[in-house]
Amino acid sequence: MLLIEVVRVSEAVTRTPARLGKIGHLAELLGRVGAGEAEIAIAYLSGELPQRQIGVGWRTLQDLPQPRLAATATLAEVDARLTAIKAVSGQGSQAARRALVNELFAGLTSQEQAFMLRLLGGELRQGALDGVMIEAVAKASGAPAADVRRALTLRGWLPAVGAAALAGGVTALRAFKLEVGRAVSPMLAGSAPNVAAALDKAGAPAALEWKLDGIRVQAHRADDEVRVFTRALEDITSQVPELVEAVLGLPSGDLVLDGEVIALRPDGRPHPFQVTASRVSSKLDVARLRERTPLSVFFFDALRVDGADLLDLSYDERQGILGRTVPAALLTPRLVTGDVAQAETFFTDVVKAGHEGLVVKSLSSPYAAGRRGAGWVKVKPRHTLDLVVLAAEWGHGRREGKLSNLHLGARDPEGGGFVMLGKTFKGLTDELLAWQTERFLELADGPADAWTVTVRPELVVEIAFDGVQRSPRYPGGMALRFARVLRYRPDKRAEEADTVETVRSLVL
Numbered sequence: 001m002l003l004i005e006v007v008r009v010s011e012a013v014t015r016t017p018a019r020l021g022k023i024g025h026l027a028e029l030l031g032r033v034g035a036g037e038a039e040i041a042i043a044y045l046s047g048e049l050p051q052r053q054i055g056v057g058w059r060t061l062q063d064l065p066q067p068r069l070a071a072t073a074t075l076a077e078v079d080a081r082l083t084a085i086k087a088v089s090g091q092g093s094q095a096a097r098r099a100l101v102n103e104l105f106a107g108l109t110s111q112e113q114a115f116m117l118r119l120l121g122g123e124l125r126q127g128a129l130d131g132v133m134i135e136a137v138a139k140a141s142g143a144p145a146a147d148v149r150r151a152l153t154l155r156g157w158l159p160a161v162g163a164a165a166l167a168g169g170v171t172a173l174r175a176f177k178l179e180v181g182r183a184v185s186p187m188l189a190g191s192a193p194n195v196a197a198a199l200d201k202a203g204a205p206a207a208l209e210w211k212l213d214g215i216r217v218q219a220h221r222a223d224d225e226v227r228v229f230t231r232a233l234e235d236i237t238s239q240v241p242e243l244v245e246a247v248l249g250l251p252s253g254d255l256v257l258d259g260e261v262i263a264l265r266p267d268g269r270p271h272p273f274q275v276t277a278s279r280v281s282s283k284l285d286v287a288r289l290r291e292r293t294p295l296s297v298f299f300f301d302a303l304r305v306d307g308a309d310l311l312d313l314s315y316d317e318r319q320g321i322l323g324r325t326v327p328a329a330l331l332t333p334r335l336v337t338g339d340v341a342q343a344e345t346f347f348t349d350v351v352k353a354g355h356e357g358l359v360v361k362s363l364s365s366p367y368a369a370g371r372r373g374a375g376w377v378k379v380k381p382r383h384t385l386d387l388v389v390l391a392a393e394w395g396h397g398r399r400e401g402k403l404s405n406l407h408l409g410a411r412d413p414e415g416g417g418f419v420m421l422g423k424t425f426k427g428l429t430d431e432l433l434a435w436q437t438e439r440f441l442e443l444a445d446g447p448a449d450a451w452t453v454t455v456r457p458e459l460v461v462e463i464a465f466d467g468v469q470r471s472p473r474y475p476g477g478m479a480l481r482f483a484r485v486l487r488y489r490p491d492k493r494a495e496e497a498d499t500v501e502t503v504r505s506l507v508l
């Protein structure tokens, strides 16, 4: 297949506003891609090829050669060239890489060059929009989207899953298994405005678990080897020796467990989130840090024990196995109830103990890896959302010369953009103001007017607010009440920010 065909589909997807239309364009192309090319086509269309993987910096992409007039480059040729660029290492690699990039671009038309520039720059995202590519793979292969999604959470790389689906349909998809040592996307929680609504959503009776404000961990063990991954699937094994030791102390030598690590004070109350976060992110002198700020380990789910995949079992069944595998001291405190009054008391107690709130879990739900559904519903006394900064306004008075008032957006998986929910400058410290002004100027995407700087939607910020009210003034028909900034979330990408649907679930 020619690269230009992929480029044209990419452009058509960008131009088409409706989700079904986007899926249609992608599926049509996938339906006729050759066997050896499916993985490449999906990778390119999903923008799954940021420059850091290929090792091409912006400087290498300056002064590119003149484009060709006729499009003759095939996907396989382009990919072979990218693989060669990626393989360059050692002395003089910068110049060698530059020469190879030049050769690659010399064979492309201007339309193809523009596409490759965006792809290598990590700016091509349309195919990665929530689920669009998954559904296109499903449509083109005739397999149910649920099977594609499941295989993806187990394999973690859509191009490989898509290629398997196109080649072998449902059978190939069902052959993907949970592997010890390879992280799977963790199950996520939906939201509810209060405990009664959460019970309602999860289905009473449900399990109410403490929501600990620490770092999500997925621990894998094969005999004496343990590896630990974060929610973003980063390997943090060396930073959390307490967890490694806890896992090695368990009776089973073949495990995948899900849980949270958190720094607790001697009186058992949690340290502020930043204390846990900085402890877990420090790679140096872990032994000394560990003495000063020990981490406590709380498991709340079992994905695999003694070689058996547990993902499709119900929460209740998985808890049974977890309880037989992990001692009580390492389990997240919980209460199973259908009684709203009892649930509310449990909630009040956990908040009094300094924790974040509860995660209310359906007893019958399987482990829906990578998904946010009604199986798990979080409730917090203080509402918070992770939103994306869309623009910022120049401040006045004490904040003169600083970009201050933030325009906040929730992700819109349907439309692929962000929906603005309100503005705030509350909660910003002088330090944050200085930092964000600098970042926004780097991310500036052309000023909207003299007071406002529009930024590329990349920074995720955690916002506290008192509630969501209906408001015709904002495009989503709702606005946040008394929004204030809690912290930036450098651990989250804009694609992981909260969605309009989550915000809607908080309207009372």
Ligand SMILES: Nc1ncnc2c1ncn2[C@@H]1O[C@H](COP(=O)(O)OP(=O)(O)OP(=O)(O)O)[C@@H](O)[C@H]1O
Pocket: 187, 188, 189, 190, 209, 210, 211, 212, 213, 214, 215, 216, 231, 260, 300, 332, 359, 378, 386
């Ligand atoms: N008992 C628990 N069960 C599940 N998740 C828990 C529990 N206790 C704490 N957590 C944390 O809560 C998160 C679940 O909420 P969610 O999926 O919305 O992630 P999040 O967006 O990081 O949420 P938040 O910012 O509210 O912590 C998990 O990723 C995990 O880190």
